[in-house]
Amino acid sequence: MSGHMNLTLKVWRQKNSTTPGKFVTYKADEISPDMSFLEMLDVVNEDLVKKKEDPIHFDHDCREGICGMCSLVINGEPHGPKRATTTCQLHMRSFSDKDTIVIEPWRATAFPVVKDLVTNRSSFDRIQQAGGYVSVGTGGVPDANEIPISKVIADEAMSSATCIGCGACVAACKNASAMLFVSAKISQFALLPQGQPERYARAEAMVLQMDEEGFGGCTNTYACEAQCPKEIKVTNIARMNREFFNAELIKS
Amino acid sequence: MKLDAKIPEGPLAEKWNKHKFDLKLVNPANKRKYDVIVVGTGLAGASAAASLAELGYNVKAFCFQDSPRRAHSIAAQGGINAAKNYPNDGDSVYRLFYDTIKGGDYRSREGNVYRLAEVSVNIIDQCVAQGVPFAREYGGLLDNRSFGGAQVSRTFYAKGQTGQQLLLGAYSALNRQIELGKVKMYTRSEMLDVVVVDGKAQGIITRNLITGQVDTHSGHAVLLCTGGYGNVFYLSTNAMGSNVTAAWRAHKKGAYFANPCYTQIHPTCIPVTGDHQSKLTLMSESLRNDGRVWVPKTLELSQKLQKGELKAKDIKEADRDYYLERKYPSFGNLVPRDVASRNAKQVCDEGRGVGKSGLAVYLDFADSIGRLGQPAVAAKYGNLFDMYQQITDENPYEVPMRIYPAVHYTMGGLWVDYNLMTSLPGLYCLGEANFSDHGANRLGASALMQGLADGYFVIPYTVGDYLANIGPAPIDASRPEFAKAKAEVEEKIKTLLSLNGTRTVDEYHRDLGHIMWEYCGMSRTAEGLQKAKGLIADLRNSFWKDVIVVGENEEVNQSLEKAGRVADFIELGELMVDDALNRSESCGGHFREESQTPEGEALRKDDEFAYVAAWEFKGINMPEALHKEELIFENVKLTQRSYK
Missing domain, CATH: 1.10.1060.10 (Alpha-helical ferredoxin)
Incomplete structure (x- = not known):
């Protein structure tokens, strides 16, 4: 379909709070601009599970921008590039085809990483x-x-x-x-x-x-x-x- | 077992007061000898945990989220009803009671609903005292707005974030008790079973979602405040984590499940855009105060809109069908949710829907913006308009919103008596997770009211009666029932992890959702339901052979968490279909095509179906047993609901 994007993701993967983490690169192809950012990650995870690999763990719940559970530092910005918007309400139309997107957890001593992008708040x-x-x-x-x-x-x-x-x-x-x-x-x-x-x-x-x-x-x-x-x-x-x-x- | 709802004798308005006096008390010095388990920390759970701890009980509270403040009550937008009659427009406890019974299409208990209306006024006082910043008038007093199914303004609100503010109020009360050491809070903990000893609920089994550790917890009573099961449809307005697992596992241990087929399809949600969609977003019903719902009068114009050849503003006033205003002149756009949803489906089925898919109707604010000005509209609904624009990339100040019904709330739930106790002694159920107050359709702004009524003002009285009766002797967690329940949970986890199939949990969930929406959604037929039964049974068999669950138990494993929840949703789906088949009448959100009036409205059969259908689990692959609790109406006359 026209308007779909092919993206490269660099995602922070960390097994648990005691194991060192690292960036892992994934492809996210055929992404619709109408998807939310988390729906884009759902698609990537669905592929990983199909391959029997551990999906990327991230916190999320209401997906309406009110529960405060979602996080993610996207290209260096908490909740990504759009002002006054949580990650779950960020849509892929904020990105362009062939973009590379870097995804990290919240970084703070008082928010230790639990797994991948999940932190303890x-x-x-x-x-x-x-x-x-x-x-x-x-x-x-x-x-x-x-x-x-x-x-x-x-x-x-x-x-x-x-x-x-x-x-x-x-x-x-x-x-x-x-x-x-x-x-x-x-x-x-x-x-x-x-x-x-x-x-x-x-x-x-x-x-x-x-x-x-x-x-x-x-x-x-x-x-x-x-x-x-x-x-x-x-x-x-x-x-x-x-x-x-x-x-x-x-x-x- | 005969179902005894334990509704107190006597005149409606005196039942609760009389009952409170008849309930036994636990003396203040003995309260600290009792442990009470509260599962879920939404409005019902947080308010119950805080209130019971204030009384002196030792409370253990559990939530699967990372903080009690994340519970999905937080997402409720529009408001909370209370019979304060501040606007002097004719409201009263009796009117709120009457509107709620009628709104529920006469399928709820008079006694429960009257009590709900009665304590509604206390809830507002309580929340204001906690520092909940409700909307106010310039004179400094509280503001009210109107909501569907009522002709008075009795809804209190905090912008479009009422649920958030009420939950943060209850969360603050809970925090105070955590700080005082009266509540022990377990976050990221999922309840996976209830422990039954000598026929009484005496504990729960949980899985720590960080370490995978399975633990037992004992208590003199267990309160399930675990919300609704709308996610059985895959796509709903519920949070991604909302699930039926706690209630379902309790059901399998002996708690009856009542009216599972009563689901609320909310009329004003943002339409589906594609297969990738993970959830649906509600636009508060309060929008119907100022927005007008319409579609074009003719198929031809609708088709042009669908193809993008015309825009909404190109449709002349004379060519628009404001169908709710036309069909229901006295309630207009503020008809109850079930009526609004069914009408939206009807015009879309006729082909008069709008948007690319044709599965949407307009909610238009042009008149209100003209009358009140954009700033006034923004002050009332600004955050909702922003959210709409965020998701759809359209500006609702300039073009009408497109909306379509979506699964939102489940009126069914665990059967409870007047004391909120399930059919399993010692196990209570509060809030959306129980079935008690909304009948076959819930009115807007009543969910928050019920959650807080149960937690702040009902359970603190009723649980004491049970506790006083069983006595304060410590619960013996070394009884073999605890170890057995724990071993069963561990076994189930092991089985799930051993399934090395080919299909993902989400694929199964999506399939289940399609079946439920198609055959057990906004309208239902015997034929369709029969078909669904077979499809779900096949899906269940396939799931336990072919699902993929990756990873291990001893780690954060969202794949495993989801698998357990979807397995329970599949079983619940079968029961919902059975219940919908059994109820061959239409009532509220349950619309059987075989039972409608000549105008296409829901046609009840009061002679046959004025009862609560409570289902008893009989074992895997066995049909559940139906128990009927007759609904007795002494105060209201059952009539065909009319909003004309």
């Missing part, structure tokens, strides 16, 4: 567990309309809350900093009245956990914002820093 969960919540139990809460919240504030909180926890910000950062991810959650709660009682304790706990996990510091290159598939703004980081300093001030 449980450090993100542990940061959330350190304080990414409002301490209310089920039941006994006020009526939902009891506390009016300005639409501007609610919308701003929603913009921060829209983070999907994929880790592209870390993969994009030369320091492997997780500040965009952490600040998005801290901001959501710092903005909303429900988050006020634990505002500073939360900021402190989450930042400390972030450091403990081995993520780097922020040196304001804004690569995270540029690569974030949900367009989370670096202004969240400014807010997080303010929250963290205030937390320290209040303590002293």
